[in-house]
Amino acid sequence: MTAAQTIAAQGEALLEVEHLTMRFGGLTAIDDLSFTARRGEITSIIGPNGAGKTTVFNCLTGFYKPTVGRLKLSHPTKGEHYLERMEGFRIAQVADIGRTFQNIRLFPKMTVLENLIVAQHNALMRASMFAVAGLLGLSRYRNAEKAAVEKACHWLEKVNLVERADWEAGNLPYGDQRRLEIARAMCIDPVLLCLDEPAAGLNPRESLELNTLLKAIRDEQGIGVLLIEHDMSVVMGISDHIVVLDHGRKISDGDPAFVRNDPTVIKAYLGEEEGEDDHA
Amino acid sequence: MSEIRIKTDAPEASFRDVAKDALLTAVVALVLAVPFIGLKSDSVGIALALQTRWAEMFAIVGAVVAGRVLISLFRLRRVQPRTPQPQKRAGAKELAAAWGGKHIVLIGVAGFAFAAALPFMPFSSRYTIDIGTTFLIYVMLGWGLNIVVGLAGLLDLGYVAFYAVGAYSYALLSTELGWSFWVCLPLAGLFAAMFGVILGFPVLRLRGDYLAIVTLGFGEIIRVVLTNWVEFSKGPNGISGIPRPSFFGFSFAREAESTTFHELFGIAYSSQHRIVFLYFLILALAGLTNWFTLRMRKLPTGRAWEALREDEIACRSLGINPTNVKLSAFALGAMFAGFAGSFFSTRQGFVSPESFTFMESAIILAIVVLGGMGSQMGVVLAAFALVILPEWFRDFQQYRMLLFGVAMVLIMVLKPTGVMGSREPTIRLHKKDQGSAAEAQPETAR
Numbered sequence: 001m002t003a004a005q006t007i008a009a010q011g012e013a014l015l016e017v018e019h020l021t022m023r024f025g026g027l028t029a030i031d032d033l034s035f036t037a038r039r040g041e042i043t044s045i046i047g048p049n050g051a052g053k054t055t056v057f058n059c060l061t062g063f064y065k066p067t068v069g070r071l072k073l074s075h076p077t078k079g080e081h082y083l084e085r086m087e088g089f090r091i092a093q094v095a096d097i098g099r100t101f102q103n104i105r106l107f108p109k110m111t112v113l114e115n116l117i118v119a120q121h122n123a124l125m126r127a128s129m130f131a132v133a134g135l136l137g138l139s140r141y142r143n144a145e146k147a148a149v150e151k152a153c154h155w156l157e158k159v160n161l162v163e164r165a166d167w168e169a170g171n172l173p174y175g176d177q178r179r180l181e182i183a184r185a186m187c188i189d190p191v192l193l194c195l196d197e198p199a200a201g202l203n204p205r206e207s208l209e210l211n212t213l214l215k216a217i218r219d220e221q222g223i224g225v226l227l228i229e230h231d232m233s234v235v236m237g238i239s240d241h242i243v244v245l246d247h248g249r250k251i252s253d254g255d256p257a258f259v260r261n262d263p264t265v266i267k268a269y270l271g272e273e274e275g276e277d278d279h280a
Numbered sequence: 281m282s283e284i285r286i287k288t289d290a291p292e293a294s295f296r297d298v299a300k301d302a303l304l305t306a307v308v309a310l311v312l313a314v315p316f317i318g319l320k321s322d323s324v325g326i327a328l329a330l331q332t333r334w335a336e337m338f339a340i341v342g343a344v345v346a347g348r349v350l351i352s353l354f355r356l357r358r359v360q361p362r363t364p365q366p367q368k369r370a371g372a373k374e375l376a377a378a379w380g381g382k383h384i385v386l387i388g389v390a391g392f393a394f395a396a397a398l399p400f401m402p403f404s405s406r407y408t409i410d411i412g413t414t415f416l417i418y419v420m421l422g423w424g425l426n427i428v429v430g431l432a433g434l435l436d437l438g439y440v441a442f443y444a445v446g447a448y449s450y451a452l453l454s455t456e457l458g459w460s461f462w463v464c465l466p467l468a469g470l471f472a473a474m475f476g477v478i479l480g481f482p483v484l485r486l487r488g489d490y491l492a493i494v495t496l497g498f499g500e501i502i503r504v505v506l507t508n509w510v511e512f513s514k515g516p517n518g519i520s521g522i523p524r525p526s527f528f529g530f531s532f533a534r535e536a537e538s539t540t541f542h543e544l545f546g547i548a549y550s551s552q553h554r555i556v557f558l559y560f561l562i563l564a565l566a567g568l569t570n571w572f573t574l575r576m577r578k579l580p581t582g583r584a585w586e587a588l589r590e591d592e593i594a595c596r597s598l599g600i601n602p603t604n605v606k607l608s609a610f611a612l613g614a615m616f617a618g619f620a621g622s623f624f625s626t627r628q629g630f631v632s633p634e635s636f637t638f639m640e641s642a643i644i645l646a647i648v649v650l651g652g653m654g655s656q657m658g659v660v661l662a663a664f665a666l667v668i669l670p671e672w673f674r675d676f677q678q679y680r681m682l683l684f685g686v687a688m689v690l691i692m693v694l695k696p697t698g699v700m701g702s703r704e705p706t707i708r709l710h711k712k713d714q715g716s717a718a719e720a721q722p723e724t725a726r
Contacts, residue, residue, distance in 0.1 A: 061597060093599030105597070107590035110583075111705045118587040119598045124580040134579035135572070141579075145707075153709070165709035188598055 014039045014192055014224040020069035022055055029055045031248040042218055042225040044235045047245035053228045057194050061099045062088030075191055093122055098185030099194040104177050108170025112161055115169050116152035119187035124148055155183035175206045192224045199231040211237050298352040305348040309341045395563055399556045413559050415667045417620055420566040422647040422659035423573055424616030430654035432609035433589025435492040438499025439644055442472040442614035444636035446621020451519040451631045461525045465622050472618025473611040480610035484603055499641055506633040518632025525626045558627050569616045570656055578706045585609050650691050652698025661699050
């Protein structure tokens, strides 16, 4: 699929979350949440600590099974997938949803390049015919590996890590690790990229670079991006659509300008008294 | 220990710590020494009599305390003056590591060539070749277990079970059905791999300690079944009269109905032929294991093993099916144990459950861990230390376990990641010697 085609399809509903509820024993972490994420848009989920943002991600990516609700992914080429019925790894393998983690989860002892190659496991596995072609050293596998390295290089350039391609991922500075994790998620060719607080721990300059990177991913790849973030400079700067959660419920949903001025949002963040608009 | 290191600017306090430490050591050593050394039971006639050896006990406790004080003082001296000395040492170490890393292929080829030439060396005797064969069996087992423990990071304490499956497969197929070694060898590998999958399924959700316990249990189950299922495995008596290997159909006997090996080549009969053939057979099998593992590391399956070791959740998020990855590691690791097992039974001509005790698993695991998880060369070095050295120092046989323990402690203190602890990337973007950026990487914190 070319970028041009995907951009043409911009604005189509990609992910429809309907009546999502997640209970842990007596605790309701998410309560009847519905929202839609569209292709070619950055959808942000924000909310105070403990609002259930990461839980939404874990339901989406199969780490939790939702108590109630439907998660429909309309894949541009592979049809519709109901994520709540799929096993965790199949969501990445079949539905093409990539994600990053709040506490970075790289393969620390492997090199940066290896991290990106592991992400292309399924494609390479097919090319190596379950290791047989690879063991025999057939050109079929060698070409596939070359292509995988090229794709990895493409993303290394994007996140500015070409120089450090042979470093152990665990030795990278924090900001680089964050960017590498995004590159790794992009290497699975996702239609939806879920980023869990990608700006956490970044300095202002790095956050700014992150904004550019995410915009580029949205515009060039034409995929949907789902973003959990506390850093309002990132959220307000790049989001096309914001969903606000508080105590597991959706309290606001709209474009940045709307959410920024929504009194319920201001109340959730700052309490009863009126506060500065910027904080929403 | 840690207190001593922290209080570097107050030497008096440090010396007090040393004294305190020594006292504690004395107490611990004394508590241990009373039952170990102080009291000794001797049989007098049919009764047991208790003897005391207080003098020896105090001598040993004294030696322990003195050693402890020396170590503490040495540490103190090394920590207090913050001279650049330790850095220089690290530099030398780095250099050595870099040299080793660059020439690892060369070292490997040289080692293999030496191993291949060993039977023709002037000094080699039947004894040398026998030890060499035993050594290579352990190297092969170490390489096989390296797939499971070193690459996939699944702690397996029952690896010897697959070795047993391989050994019994050949023993039973050849004695009951009369199948030849070359048919049974792949079958033994297949059976062992099947058992690997059978073990793999129930332990898919387990990691670390829990996995270790279940695999330990599995290893014991196999051994206990072999001991007790007499109709199947002849129980503790074992299976004897297992056919010895032939040179692709030509036997190594002095005289046989068909052509024998020495007749085939027109040379004089020698009992050494079979020994040398066995040696080359295990060398080839071990070489196959090594080739396979090295190759596998550079394939998606191998990379997925390593990724799984690093972070299973991240693997899932990338669409890697952890079930397949784990099962393939268990199956392939077990397969090589199966090959080694069938070699073992044809070499010995006899198998019994006694050969497959937990001690064997422990030694194989120690080879992998001491060598440095995932390092092929490390396995060879560790197998050398654990198999050949005890042979050389047979005079010290009584102290073998003691030295074993000391070696373990020393390795864990000096090089916690194993003798060859550094990992070689499976693929590089930049050439290794390109300098600057690629080399500027900080050394991994230990």
